[in-house]
Amino acid sequence: MSDALSEDGSEQNDSQEELMTPVELIAKLEEAWLNEKFSPDLLENKSEIVECVMEQLTHMEDNLQRVSKGDMKASVHRMEIDRIRFVLSSYLRSRLQKIEKFFPHVLEKEKSRADGDPSYLSPEEYAFAREYLANTETYLKAVALRHMPPNLQAVDMMKAVPEPCLDSFVFLRVKEQQDNIMVEPETDDQREYVVDLDVGSQHLMRYRTIAPLVSTGAVQLI
């Protein structure tokens, strides 16, 4: 990246636990963005990446103010800021859409995870999901449910709202060699079989089969 970024790169790295160059950070953002876009399920939240990218954007904007207007570099930097902001916004939008679509299941998953496991929702996303649930329940009660017969005044959100379809097919590219991945049969005549995923190869598989590999970063959804 250009000098406007590298100036801050060194400052940034000192204050972070994980040393990452701006290039690596943006690459990680793009990976997270694509995975979230193509996965049918809500993935683990990457708030460290979001925070770092926001800091990066602020620095880039500050630097832009200092560069003289009309300088060719300024427009290139501006474009770069816009592109990064688009990817970040799109990533957050993808997540919000899934949270809204599957809200009871998302909240249940977060409530029932073990203490050591990484969280799916950032604290702010969790608050958003809870508010969405409360808002919707309040609305349904006020408009219809309270006028219904006594035994029908509640709606089980877990049953009413569909779950994410983990069996949907996704395209993926293999980043780390995986051997002996068990694939379920598609028809009754087939039996389950194993495949080896070679680095660099691309596949079309059911999300359920490779879901754990997405979290570890062994495959990239495309």
Place this chain on the structure above:
Amino acid sequence: MFCEKSIELIRELQRVSDGQLPAFNEDGIRQVLEEMKALYEQNQSDVNEAKGAGRTDLIPSIKLRHCCLLRNQRCLSAYLYDRLLRIRALRWEYGSVLPPNIRFHMCSEELQWFNQYKKSLANFMRSVGGEEGLDITQDMKPPKSLYIEVRCLKDHGEFEIDDGTIILLKKNSQHFLPRWKCEQLIRQGVLEHVMS
């Protein structure tokens, strides 16, 4: 036939072209709720009969009415929830202020839901990154170019851009402006992107 009114509500939503919000069918909802009340009361008396007078021949009709009650509940919830999804989409399409003709189609509880949703979304956006936050309702499309040609569709008065110059947005005037400044105005219908 039972449950016809609730199915009609759902068909009403299906008929309207994608995403648009038809008027809140208060009447239809009231009719479904009345049907539910009638079914429930009939069931109550039949259950008493069945228990008290041993009339087990009433059980099939009790079961039927119960199924109809469940169906009505489900259809009504589906109708109301689908409307909420359309209203949610309005926030992303139009911004925080809804045009009056759309507000007219919403009942007061739906407006309340919308206001609460707006607030939740704003809180979330403000919390992104820790400082001022990020307005994720902007940047809906990948940026293709830095500056775009726009035509002004209505008088909007003065508009200041980054380097301090003030542009007068008069109807039908055309300007070459930074894309990120125009996004909001394009979505509101004040400016129009001219593609040559």
